[in-house]
Amino acid sequence: MTTQTVNDTALPGAAAEEAGGLRDKLRLLMRGDSASHVGVTQVLVGLAAIWIVFSLLNPNFVSPTNLTNLALQIVAVATMSIGVVLVLLIGEIDLSVGSVSGLAATVMAALNVKQGMPAFVAIGLALLCGLVVGLIHGTIIATFGVPSFVVTLAGLIGWQGLQLLIFDYTGAMNLGDPKVLALTDTFFQPWAGLVATVVIALAMGLVTRRRRARRRELGLGNRSAAFDVVRLVAFAIVVAVLILVFGINRGIPLSVLIVVGLVVLMDFIARRTLFGRRIYAVGGDAQAAERVGTNVKRVTIQIFVLASFFAALGGVLSASRLMSVSQSAGGGEVLLDAIAGVVIGGTSLFGGRGSVWSALLGALVIGSISNGMDLLALRSPVKLMITGAVLVAAVIFDAVMRRRQSR
Amino acid sequence: MTEPLISFRSVSKSYGAVRALDGASFSIEAGEVVALVGDNGAGKSTLVKVMSGTVVPDTAEITVEGKPVKIHHPNDAAQLGIATVYQDLALCNNLDVVANLFLGREHHKGSLIDELAMERETIDLLAELAVKPRSLRVPIGSLSGGQRQSVAIARCLLGNPKMIILDEPTAALGLAQKQQVVELIRRLKARGLAVVLISHNLAEIFAVADRIEVLRLGRNVGSFPGDSKYTDDVVAAITGARITSSEAVA
DSSP: OOTTTHHHHOOOHHHHHHHOOHHHHHHHHHHTOSTTOOOHHHHHHHHHHHHHHHHHHOGGGGSHHHHHHHHHHHHHHHHHHHHHHHHHHTTOOOTTHHHHHHHHHHHHHIIIIISOOOHHHHHHHHHHHHHHHHHHHHHHHHHHOOOHHHHHHHHHHHHHHHHHHHHTTOOEEEOOOHHHHHHHHOEEOHHHHHHHHHHHHHHHHHHHHHHHHHHHHTTOOOOOHHHHHHHHHHHHHHHHHHHHHHHHTTOEEHHHHHHHHHHHHHHHHHHHBHHHHHHHHHHHOHHHHHHTTOOHHHHHHHHHHHHHHHHHHHHHHHHHHHTEEETTTTOTTHHHHHHHHHHHTTOOTTSSOOOTHHHHHHHHHHHHHHHHHHHTTOOHHHHHHHHHHHHHHHHHHHHHHHHHHTO | OOSOSEEEEEEEEEETTEEEEEEEEEEEOTTOEEEEEOOTTSSHHHHHHHHHTSSOOSEEEEEETTEEEOOOSHHHHHHHTEEEEOTTTTOOTTSBHHHHHTTTSOOEETTEEOHHHHHHHHHHHHHHTTOOOSOTTSBGGGSOHHHHHHHHHHHHHTTOOSEEEEESTTTTOOHHHHHHHHHHHHHHHHTTOEEEEEOSOHHHHHHHOSEEEEEETTEEEEEEESOGGGHHHHHHHHHTSSOOOOGGGO
């Protein structure tokens, strides 16, 4: 549809960005045009709608207590989803993240509770276990060229078996080590968060200023400075409000900081580093990436290692919050939530399009629906059906976007 | 004119009993556009693969600027200044113009990509080639075929090649976009690049080529100036209806 007018409207790069009117800017926001900027706006609009509906049905939904609970509930799945995003970005899938999270939680509990190892060692070995699992998956997929779907499906079954084997006859292991529980039971004072927010906002301001200076130096043109200032102030206000909400309840949860920190880190790696560029290139066109010298096999292995690592970390966080590990840890809806969340968050199932932020956003959407339905005391069959419907809607949306993009 | 920029002589390549190339030759000057034509199975693609290093010939004498060289690997070809734009372009449709242009050779500081330097260079390079994409920051899959072809060609210029091989650059394009690519080829020529054009479209070949080399059954069967008055001769040479030996024309 755009092919005919291309010649006359053409303006290179920054100039075009500059020239675009408000309508173009809005459309850009809505369309999420570039590979790493998914349509965050749609997700936020959807999330707002969900929140409004639930708070009308039950005003407790938006109470600071419930919002803090919600945040703690989604931490584990959001962490696992980071790995799922990376896997989807290279156009593969990992169905084993649930099992691997359960396995890691079991390993940690067995070492900590049964063997009496210190918490840090137990957690470290559980995460290492995740790395090894991912290395196995990735190596098999990359070396033999077998579909990741099948390999990780085998992993889903196999690692669950190993988990049960470690359990042997014990039904569940209760975690009593305060250091393990501290992962999800530590809260920071709001004032510390506010100070940190100001510091971070100032740092971002400095980075933005340097970037603008460099753009000017290179003759690339800048957006209006007001836009950047407004964006920065908006960011600071949103974060401050969140901190105050947390503050009314127990404080800023450590586990939320961990997950947000990981999302920020992985998002930075995905968008700004050579490794990240290779991830998107492999997901966009593995053959093209190979031809320009990307080692597709190595990237595949690295991504599966990361995916299982995040799955293991999610399992540890989940165990810490529930204060016990059962034989069914990591089973049930965990896998579906982790993958569905990412897709709802706007990352494409078809590879090459998506953002690490969709891990957090998606987990927030799914978590909100689940939490809200719990408040309304809906029965679990209804919950499952509604969650399924939301997922289908998100995938249809993804497919439509994809068709529009490829002309 | 005595020393061609790049020359391939007595190139032979057999696949089992099939002689894909049987003593074929090819040479090109700087700033010259040479079209390589022939029917299917004439040996065009094998010759292109030999030039780009993806196929190692059984025999070949290759010289670059008079010096004998060997090409055993695509990297050898790249180092000698031979760049190939394949028919499938090898672009990542999800990435933007800048990312695609620098795919595999991003400017970086440590492991951080220097996006701004790449953007600057992209703007300069595309302006020089008069390629005007809708935006540098949309996924390249949403651009037109002609623009993607142009970006693929621009990309191989980043390696500072001496010779560019364009494999069916206009096969999948509409009329207006074909024209864009033809204009781009003229600009490459003006930059002093040697351009090898593989194409089935005679109209386009006569529009841009300085010389037309015809291959048939793995051999050179004719060399004609890029002038449409030779259309019948070229067609005859391609089909083998009448073997014309007009080597002297060049």
